[in-house]
Structure formats: structure tokens, C-alpha cells
Amino acid sequence: MVRESRLGALARLGLVLGHGHGEPLLARRSRRRLRRPPVARDRLRTAAETHPVKAKRRLAARIDRPPIVRRLPRGTGATVRHVNRTAAIGSVKQGYTDGTRRLASRYIGRLARTRVSPNALTTGGVLLCTAAAFAIPFENRNELVFYWLAAGLFIAGSILDILDGALARESDKATPLGEFLDSLSDRVSEGFVLAAIAFVFARVGDDVSVAICLAAVAGSFLVSYARAKAELIGLKGDVGIGSRAERVILISSGLILAPLGVPLQWFIYLLAATAWLTVLQRILSVRKQLLRKEAHGFDQR
Numbered sequence: 001m002v003r004e005s006r007l008g009a010l011a012r013l014g015l016v017l018g019h020g021h022g023e024p025l026l027a028r029r030s031r032r033r034l035r036r037p038p039v040a041r042d043r044l045r046t047a048a049e050t051h052p053v054k055a056k057r058r059l060a061a062r063i064d065r066p067p068i069v070r071r072l073p074r075g076t077g078a079t080v081r082h083v084n085r086t087a088a089i090g091s092v093k094q095g096y097t098d099g100t101r102r103l104a105s106r107y108i109g110r111l112a113r114t115r116v117s118p119n120a121l122t123t124g125g126v127l128l129c130t131a132a133a134f135a136i137p138f139e140n141r142n143e144l145v146f147y148w149l150a151a152g153l154f155i156a157g158s159i160l161d162i163l164d165g166a167l168a169r170e171s172d173k174a175t176p177l178g179e180f181l182d183s184l185s186d187r188v189s190e191g192f193v194l195a196a197i198a199f200v201f202a203r204v205g206d207d208v209s210v211a212i213c214l215a216a217v218a219g220s221f222l223v224s225y226a227r228a229k230a231e232l233i234g235l236k237g238d239v240g241i242g243s244r245a246e247r248v249i250l251i252s253s254g255l256i257l258a259p260l261g262v263p264l265q266w267f268i269y270l271l272a273a274t275a276w277l278t279v280l281q282r283i284l285s286v287r288k289q290l291l292r293k294e295a296h297g298f299d300q301r
Contacts, residue, residue, distance in 0.1 A: 112171040121164035122185050128157030129189030136196035144259040151255035158248045209265045219275025226282040239285045240278030
């Protein structure tokens with residue numbers, strides 16, 4: 001019995017190593033592995049080396065799947081949402097962006113029935129923001145009045161900037177010239193207001209704040225340039241935390257809270273930081289998209 005068991009073990013070992021009849025077991029397994037595509041082998045290897053749940057989440061994030069929503073048993077009345085931090089920030093940003101669009105859509109229908117053109121709204125927005133820039137230097141006479149006046153004019157001009165694009169789409173009056181003027185008016189309006197704030201800092205001798213304000217201007221321009229360049233080569237370039245809406249909120253909040261004792265410099269520092277962080281985010285996003293296209297056989301010429 002002992003001899004027969006040893007012979008049986010040797011026979012089974014021969015089948016595994018290939019010394020017996022038939023195809024070896026290890027050869028069959030290796031042949032199955034070779035039939036798998038390289039991407040599938042890499043994903044299986046990643047899932048085997050890490051925890052299964054973590055591997056599943058990483059794989060879902062890598063291929064840009066929507067966030068996973070898992071519902072608890074019935075009766076709890078709650079859901080557990082598994083999202084990363086970037087997705088959470090993006091959902092909050094998308095939430096108030098959609099809310100602003102819904103609020104603006106209430107008045108777009110009325111404007112579309114009138115003879116108001118989108119270019120007229122664009123011009124009006126630039127004029128209001130320019131008036132806000134001229135009101136800021138008079139803060140030495142009455143800080144509360146002129147800062148709040150500038151904030152109101154800047155917010156009104158920014159609202160017109162939102163309405164002009166929506167009106168063009170609603171009334172079928174969208175033109176390449178209007179799109180060009182819309183993008184240019186944003187840079188002009190924001191540049192005038194930040195230049196006026198830099199003049200206020202220079203008048204009191206705050207050279208550091210002047211430099212930071214100029215850095216904020218450069219960063220805000222690069223944010224828009226990075227998006228335009230990315231869309232020119234067919235990529236998505238609207239990522240980041242410091243878009244036009246966030247910059248308008250920061251500048252308006254600074255002008256409103258400055259007469260109440262909150263330093264305006266804090267908002268300008270935060271504006272510069274978010275602008276340059278957004279530039280970095282868009283550079284990394286474009287790089288990631290290009291690498292993904294190259295991995296799928298994208299021929300960059």
C-alpha cells in the first residue's frame with residue numbers, strides 16, 4: 001500500500017511537471033494566462049496583490065466610473081455613498097452651478113422674446129465691471145459705500161456674463177464672434193477689478209499684497225488659457241477648484257467684508273492660491289488624458 005501510494009504521488013507529480021501522458025497542468029494554466037489581454041492581466045495582478053475591496057475601488061476610479069451607491073437594508077432609510085474627495089468637491093461645485101443656471105433660466109425666456117442680443121448683455125457686463133473698478137480707488141473717502149458699490153456692480157456684471165451665453169443658446173443666436181467676446185470680456189472685467197485693488201494696496205505701501213494681486217491676475221488668465229488650449233486639441237480642460245464662479249465669489253466677498261474689519265488681502269491671497277492650483281490641476285489633467293490616449297494607440301503628430 002505504501003509503495004502504491006508513492007507511485008500514485010509520483011504519477012500525479014509527473015502530470016503536473018509534464019512527464020506523464022497528456023498536457024501538463026502547469027502548461028494549461030500558463031496557456032490560459034497568455035490568452036488574457038495585457039490590460040486584463042495587469043488588472044487581475046493588481047486585484048490579487050491588494051485587498052479585493054480596495055482593488056475594486058481603485059479600478060473603478062481609474063476607468064472613471066460614476067460613484068458607487070450602496071443601499072443599506074430596508075428600514076434604515078439611509079444610503080452609503082463611496083466617492084473620493086475630488087468627486088465630492090466636483091459634486092458640490094456642480095450643484096451650485098446647476099442652481100445658478102436654473103435661477104437664470106427663469107429670466108432667459110423673457111429676454112429671448114425681446115430684442116436684446118447676447119452681445120448687448122456682454123457689453124453691459126463689461127461696463128458694469130469697469131464701473132466697479134473705478135469705484136474701488138475711492139474707498140479712502142468712504143470705504144463702506146464705495147466697496148459695497150463696487151461689489152454690487154461687479155456681481156451685476158458677472159450675472160450678465162452668465163445670462164449672455166444662456167440667451168444665445170435659448171434664442172439660437174450663438175455665433176463664434178459672440179463666444180470670442182464672451183471669453184474676452186471675462187478677462188477684461190476681472191483684470192480691471194484686480195488692477196484697481198492692486199492700486200489700493202500700492203497707495204498704502206503694501207508691496208507684498210500688490211505682488212500677490214498681480215500673481216492672481218496672471219493665474220486667472222492662465223486658468224482660462226489652459227482650458228482654451230486643452231479644448232483646442234480635443235481634450236477636457238474645465239477641471240479645477242478655481243474657475244470663474246469661484247473667483248467672482250472671492251472678490252465680491254472681499255469687497256463686502258473689507259469695511260467690516262476683514263482684511264481684503266486674505267481674499268486676494270486665497271484667490272491667487274486657488275488660481276495657480278487650478279492651473280496645476282489642469283496641467284495634470286491634460287497630461288493624464290494624453291497618456292491615456294497614447295496607451296490606446298493615440299498617434300500624436
